[in-house]
Amino acid sequence: MTLAGWEQLLFIATVTVVTAPLLGRYLAATFRGGKAPGDRVFLPLERPVYAALRVNPESSWSWRAYAAAVLAFGLVSILLLYLILRLQGHLPLNPTHAPDMPPLLSFNTAASFITGTNWQAYEGETAASYLAQMAGLVVAQFTAGAVGLAVALAVIRGITGSARTVGNFWVDLTRSLVRVFVPLSILGALVLVGQGAVQNFSGFRTADTLAGGTQQIPGGPVSSMEAIKLLGTNGGSFYTAGGAHPFENPTGFTNMFELLLVIVLPFAIVMMFGRLSGRPRQAYAIAAVMAVIFLGHTVVSMQAEVHGNHLLPTSVSQVVSGTNPGGNMEGKETRFGPEASALMTVGTMGTTAGATDSALDSYTPVGGAGAFVGILLGEISPGGDGGGLSSILVLALLAVFVAGLMVGRTPEFFGKKIRGPQMKLVVAYTLTIPVVVLVLGSTALVIEPGYSSILNPGMHGLSEVMYAYASSANNNGSAFAGLSADTTWYNLTLGLVMLVGRFVPIVLALAIAGSLAGARVHARTRATLDTSGPTFAAFLFGVILIVGGLIYFPMLILGPIGERFVT
Amino acid sequence: MRRHLVASIVMLIGVTVVLGFGYPLLITGLSQLFFRHQADGSLIYRDGTLVGSALLGQSFTDSRGNPLPGYFQPRPSDAGSGYDGGDSGASNLGPSNPLLIGFVAGVNTVGLGGKPSKTNPFATKSDPACVPVNPQGTPVTSPAPGQRYARNPDGSYVCDPDTVPERAIAYRRFNGMAPDAPVPVDAVTASASGLDPDISVQNALDQAPRVARARHLPLSRVLDLVHRYTSGRELVFLGEPTVNVLELNLALDRLR
Numbered sequence: 001m002t003l004a005g006w007e008q009l010l011f012i013a014t015v016t017v018v019t020a021p022l023l024g025r026y027l028a029a030t031f032r033g034g035k036a037p038g039d040r041v042f043l044p045l046e047r048p049v050y051a052a053l054r055v056n057p058e059s060s061w062s063w064r065a066y067a068a069a070v071l072a073f074g075l076v077s078i079l080l081l082y083l084i085l086r087l088q089g090h091l092p093l094n095p096t097h098a099p100d101m102p103p104l105l106s107f108n109t110a111a112s113f114i115t116g117t118n119w120q121a122y123e124g125e126t127a128a129s130y131l132a133q134m135a136g137l138v139v140a141q142f143t144a145g146a147v148g149l150a151v152a153l154a155v156i157r158g159i160t161g162s163a164r165t166v167g168n169f170w171v172d173l174t175r176s177l178v179r180v181f182v183p184l185s186i187l188g189a190l191v192l193v194g195q196g197a198v199q200n201f202s203g204f205r206t207a208d209t210l211a212g213g214t215q216q217i218p219g220g221p222v223s224s225m226e227a228i229k230l231l232g233t234n235g236g237s238f239y240t241a242g243g244a245h246p247f248e249n250p251t252g253f254t255n256m257f258e259l260l261l262v263i264v265l266p267f268a269i270v271m272m273f274g275r276l277s278g279r280p281r282q283a284y285a286i287a288a289v290m291a292v293i294f295l296g297h298t299v300v301s302m303q304a305e306v307h308g309n310h311l312l313p314t315s316v317s318q319v320v321s322g323t324n325p326g327g328n329m330e331g332k333e334t335r336f337g338p339e340a341s342a343l344m345t346v347g348t349m350g351t352t353a354g355a356t357d358s359a360l361d362s363y364t365p366v367g368g369a370g371a372f373v374g375i376l377l378g379e380i381s382p383g384g385d386g387g388g389l390s391s392i393l394v395l396a397l398l399a400v401f402v403a404g405l406m407v408g409r410t411p412e413f414f415g416k417k418i419r420g421p422q423m424k425l426v427v428a429y430t431l432t433i434p435v436v437v438l439v440l441g442s443t444a445l446v447i448e449p450g451y452s453s454i455l456n457p458g459m460h461g462l463s464e465v466m467y468a469y470a471s472s473a474n475n476n477g478s479a480f481a482g483l484s485a486d487t488t489w490y491n492l493t494l495g496l497v498m499l500v501g502r503f504v505p506i507v508l509a510l511a512i513a514g515s516l517a518g519a520r521v522h523a524r525t526r527a528t529l530d531t532s533g534p535t536f537a538a539f540l541f542g543v544i545l546i547v548g549g550l551i552y553f554p555m556l557i558l559g560p561i562g563e564r565f566v567t
Numbered sequence: 568m569r570r571h572l573v574a575s576i577v578m579l580i581g582v583t584v585v586l587g588f589g590y591p592l593l594i595t596g597l598s599q600l601f602f603r604h605q606a607d608g609s610l611i612y613r614d615g616t617l618v619g620s621a622l623l624g625q626s627f628t629d630s631r632g633n634p635l636p637g638y639f640q641p642r643p644s645d646a647g648s649g650y651d652g653g654d655s656g657a658s659n660l661g662p663s664n665p666l667l668i669g670f671v672a673g674v675n676t677v678g679l680g681g682k683p684s685k686t687n688p689f690a691t692k693s694d695p696a697c698v699p700v701n702p703q704g705t706p707v708t709s710p711a712p713g714q715r716y717a718r719n720p721d722g723s724y725v726c727d728p729d730t731v732p733e734r735a736i737a738y739r740r741f742n743g744m745a746p747d748a749p750v751p752v753d754a755v756t757a758s759a760s761g762l763d764p765d766i767s768v769q770n771a772l773d774q775a776p777r778v779a780r781a782r783h784l785p786l787s788r789v790l791d792l793v794h795r796y797t798s799g800r801e802l803v804f805l806g807e808p809t810v811n812v813l814e815l816n817l818a819l820d821r822l823r
Contacts, residue, residue, distance in 0.1 A: 007804040049581065053574045065571075072571035076579055125653050135587030139579075142586045170574060177582070182590065189594045190601075196622055199598040199606040204653060207610075207617045210816055211627045211635055216652040217608055217620050224594040241646075241655035244759030246622035247608065252806015308752070311668045313696070313732050317749040323768035325807045330667060330731075330756040331657040334642070334765040337807035341759075358759045359657035362667070456661035457708070458675075482659035567663040567674050 001303050002320050005339035009299070012259060012343070013291075019264050020287075024271025030179050031153055031172070032276060042178050049174050060165035063514025066154050067507050069169040070147060074114055074503060077143060081110040084136040085128075094129035095203025095219075101127065108491040113137050115502035116144030116352055116384060118229070118236025118477035119468075119494060121485040125218050125239055130201060133238060138225050142185075145232025145385045146176035148352075151506050152269060152386030155393060158513025160277035160414045162521065166513055180265075181231060188227035188261050195257075196250030197223040222247055230261035233384040235353040235477045243344065243357040244333055255336050255357055259344045262353045263294075266382035269389050277414065281532035286392055288534075289541050293374075293381035294350050301346035301363070301370030304328075305338040309364055311567060328367065331359025342367055345478075349374030350381030351388065354471060354478030361456065361464065361480040365567070368463060369560035371478070372470065376556075377548040378433070379474045387475070390509045392540075394429050396531065397422060397512070399543040403529055403536070413531060415521040422515055429508040433473045434551040436497055441469040441555075449489035455482030459566065463559040468494060470552075473501035611813065619813050624764045626650045627816065634741065636781035638819070639766070639774050641812045642753055643734060646761025657759045665708045669696025669730040681711040689716075689724045693736055693746070697726035731755045742777045765809035768797055782819065792818050 001009075030036045050057045061069075084091070085106040089099045101109065105122055112119040113136070122128060128137070150172035158166045193199050202219040209215050222238045226248050229236055239245040249255055267287055274283025306327040308318030320326035327338030336344070341358035348355045349371045360371055374381060380392045401418055404411025411418040444450030444465050454461035464480040471478055472494045479485070485494065522528075530536060598606035609621040619625050626649050627638035634640045647654035660667035663675055670676045670687040672695070678684035688710075689699045699707050699716045706727035707714060717725040726733050734755035739748055751769040771793045779786040796815040799808050 004800070004804055004807075011804070049578075052577050052581065055574065068568055069571045069574070072568060073575040073578065076572060076575040080579055080583070123654070125655065134591045135583050138591065139583050139587040143582060170578065173578070177586070182586070185590070186594065190597060193594070193598040193602045193606050196605045196609050198608045199595050199602075200608070201595065202607070205608070205610070205617060207619045207625075209619055209625045209627075210813070210820065211625075211629070211638065213626060213628075213630075215619060215623070215625050215650065217610070217617075217623065218652050219608060221591040221595060223598065223606075224591040239655050239760075241657070241760035241762070244657070245655050246620075246760060246762055246764055250609075250622050251801055253801040256805050309662045309668070311663055311671050311674060312752070313735060315747055315749055316731060316735050316752050316755055317769070318752045321769070322808070323772065324751045324753075324770075325767055326752060328662070329752045329758075330660065330662070331759045332756075333758050333760060333763050334753050334767055334809050335763075335806050340806055356759075359659055361659040361661060362657065364662050455659055456664050458663065460661035460663065480659070481657070482661070563663065 001299070001306055001339060005302055005306060005343070008256060008340050008343055011256060012347070015260055016264055016267055020267035021271045023264060023268035025275065027180065027268055027272035028275035030175060031272065038179060045178050046174050050170070053170050055168065055170045057168065057171045060163065060167050061169070063154065063158065063166050063510045063517065066166050066169050067510045070151065070506060071503060073147070077140065078110045078114045081114060081136045081140055082106050084132050085109055088129040088132040091129065091131050093131035093134070095201065096126060096129065098127055098129040098132070104488060104491040105486060108495040111495040111498045112477065113140035113234070113236060114144065115475050115498045116148065116232065116234050117472060117475040117498045117502070118234045118354070119472055119479065119498065120236055120477070121491060123240050124237060130220055133225060134221055137236060138228060141225070141228045141232045141234040141236065142177060142181055144234055145181055145228070146173050148233070148384050148386035149176045149180070149269065150386070151509065152389045155390045155509050155513040156273050156276055158517040159393060161517065164518030166510065166517055181228065184231050185227040188231060189223040191257060192226055192254060193223045195254045197226055197254070198247045199223040218247065227261065230258050230353060230355055231265060233262060233266065233351045233353040235348070235355040243355050244359070249357055252335055252340060255340055255344050258355065259347050262348045262351050262355060263382055265385050266351055266388045269386055270382065273389055279532060285532045285534070285537040286396070289537050289544070290380060290382040290388070290392065292541060293377060293544070294347065297350060297370040297374045297381065298343055298347045301342040301367040302339045304364045304366035304370070305342040328362070328364050331362030333357065342370070346370045346374060349476065349478065350377070350379060350383065352379050352384030352475045354476035356478050359481060360478060361482040365560045365564035368480070369556065372467065372556065372560060375470050375474050375476050376552045377544055379476065380544065384475065391505070394426055394509060394512060395544055395547070396540055397426050398430065398547070399536070399540045400529065400531060401426070402543060403539060407529070409527065409529065412522060412528060415524065416516050416519040417522065422512055425508050425512045425515065429505055429512070430547055432504050432508070433501055436500055437466070437469045437473045438555065440493055440497060441466045444469070444489070444493070449487060453484040453487055453490060455484070459559055459563040463563070466555055466559055469497060472497045475502050611817070613817065621811065621814060622764055623652060623762045624650050624812060636741070636777055638816045639771060639778060639812050642763050642766060643755065643757045644761040645757045650762060652762065655760045655762055657761065658757045665698050666706060666727065666729065667731060669694070669698050669732045671696055677710050679710055679712070681709065691723045691726060694726050694732050696730065696732040697724055698730055699724040700727050742773055744773065764811055764813060766812055768808055768810055771810040771815070778819065784822065788822070
């Protein structure tokens with residue numbers, strides 16, 4: 001890596017280390033119950049919501065009721081988004097004349113945005129109306145992020161709290177939106193517009209170019225979507241080129257700003273967990289594991305991309321200099337260069353955003369493997385808003401159990417005994433996504449509707465297909481985009497995979513939380529396993545690597561690792 | 568479950584109105600108030616005519632698609648047929664795809680019979696990585712017995728012009744550089760958006776002598792302009808130094 005690469009990484013790390021604890025403190029005050037900052041402004045906005053929903057904001061529910069509300073809201077949201085997409089051609093606010101979206105593509109897109117995946121099998125510029133993007137996709141991006149945070153709050157209450165209930169979904173959802181996502185999105189969107197991201201309703205304008213031709217200049221309410229796309233760890237863009245499009249990500253500064261919009265909130269949620277549970281050291285241990293994984297996959301990719309593609313002729317200069325960004329520039333923007341591109345793109349792979357600013361399919365095998373690893377380790381570096389915390393807490397339970405077996409003691413987490421019922425749910429949680437990815441991915445590789453969509457030959461093609469399933473199941477949404485995904489097979493299977501990958505883990509995490517809610521808290525003794533020190537953090541890191549690594553290792557060998565050594 | 572569904576519908580209607588309409592309209596209003604130029608797309612007008620956006624690259628080619636020597640040329644583009652603002656996107660070609668790197672001996676080379684081969688049977692004198700095209704001009708990456716290929720008058724294969732080695736050859740020829748002169752990588756690779764407005768400083772410096780010749784200007788005046796339109800890294804260390812092609816070419820036109 002170059003000095004400029006290290007500087008940008010250091011910048012991201014510093015800003016995150018400074019801002020995440022501050023934001024985490026605000027989040028903890030907001031969700032602790034009782035008085036919270038900004039009540040004078042926010043309470044008058046929230047009370048009418050509770051009145052309209054007819055919920056008592058003081059009530060707290062069992063995990064079953066909480067999960068039922070999450071599922072009901074998801075179901076209704078998908079239906080409405082599907083209808084908007086199906087009818088967009090007949091609805092107003094459609095200056096680009098996007099036609100009604102076909103049924104299967106609408107299903108895929110609705111599932112994709114409601115689950116926070118934001119896999120996009122349609123062309124943003126021409127196949128989605130402004131109305132569909134605003135009232136459909138942006139709303140889904142807000143709610144997906146807020147639902148993730150709400151579920152994490154319920155999981156925290158169940159695992160660490162003393163009550164038998166896990167909270168009130170409508171209150172958590174409303175407060176997340178009103179006090180976190182909307183204010184931050186307004187700020188983020190205005191910063192992006194100031195830098196050059198567009199925000200208008202003018203449709204395509206036609207420019208007469210210098211050379212005597214014409215060029216279509218797109219418009220749209222782009223910044224407002226860009227902000228929540230990132231803050232909600234969604235990743236779905238207004239335009240097809242996504243975060244690489246100059247109207248979404250105009251400068252080297254916005255590139256880093258957008259990465260911060262993705263990763264600060266998930267880290268802040270971990271800090272919030274430390275405060276809410278009264279064990280800040282536990283949060284530091286978890287955040288450290290997340291940060292190490294983040295640095296691992298990101299630095300490896302940055303290094304690989306700046307090193308370049310060794311198969312290009314030597315007379316094509318990939319050497320970095322003051323006047324040449326160098327490196328592997330296929331599918332990358334000049335203003336970002338290879339390192340900042342890999343930092344932004346692969347950095348968001350450990351969240352569920354997958355907000356790329358460069359074409360992953362054209363990454364070197366090792367650079368692309370970095371993106372794979374971020375996703376395959378289960379989106380915990382630092383993960384989606386709330387989803388990352390929920391996932392790593394489940395993995396921590398697994399680590400506690402394994403450690404307990406090794407030393408011959410009943411495993412405990414937050415003083416609560418971890419027994420058979422919890423472990424069954426934990427195992428189901430860790431196996432759901434790999435089973436879906438490997439079964440459907442390998443099926444797609446051997447049947448014609450699956451492999452005929454592949455663009456690149458050889459092992460790279462295997463990566464394209466497996467990445468699509470890994471990305472969908474983990475609700476990431478980024479793609480090795482050479483794959484032609486707008487087909488019956490992929491729209492249907494990937495749509496279903498996204499739904500399974502979102503809602504099954506949510507229900508299981510809530511069930512785990514519910515089974516621990518109200519469990520007897522045992523006093524700490526000298527023999528209690530310390531789960532917040534560096535030893536446990538290292539152990540947790542190892543468990544994550546073994547679980548993720550062993551399950552996916554054969555696939556990685558056949559894909560990016562093989563490609564690295566064969567070519 | 569029924570009470571959850573009813574509450575969900577009420578909530579969804581509320582968020583659709585407030586977040587689906589209120590929020591984007593609020594941002595639009597504020598942006599139009601404070602950042603009108605940016606919010607409209609950083610549009611550039613010349614004599615009252617819209618000529619493009621400072622943030623979007625555009626083609627500088629004649630009606631037959633040949634690059635105009637008097638203008639600095641942007642990077643290759645995969646947005647539609649090139650810099651199509653309605654169809655952004657990348658090539659998505661993998662790092663060992665022959666359509667990107669050509670047929671590299673021992674890596675992805677295939678014999679005339681369709682079997683993997685140690686050498687490239689289509690190699691030409693100037694391009695050892697030549698990927699042949701069929702008589703319709705479509706690249707042939709899976710040669711097979713019976714396949715027909717386009718040939719040059721001297722009998723050599725016609726090569727796919729969009730591989731990196733071929734682009735490098737064309738770049739050197741266009742700019743009057745020596746056959747083995749180094750070519751900056753951004754000049755021969757396509758961007759992620761297909762609308763990259765910038766080129767690297769090296770790319771601009773390599774093109775400057777050709778532009779100066781075509782416009783009958785002293786090289787120093789063109790180089791002055793290149794330096795004036797070079798932007799450094801943001802906040803000194805974010806991103807890369809770049810040259811905005813449209814702004815530079817507009818400045819060239821103003822020199823007349």
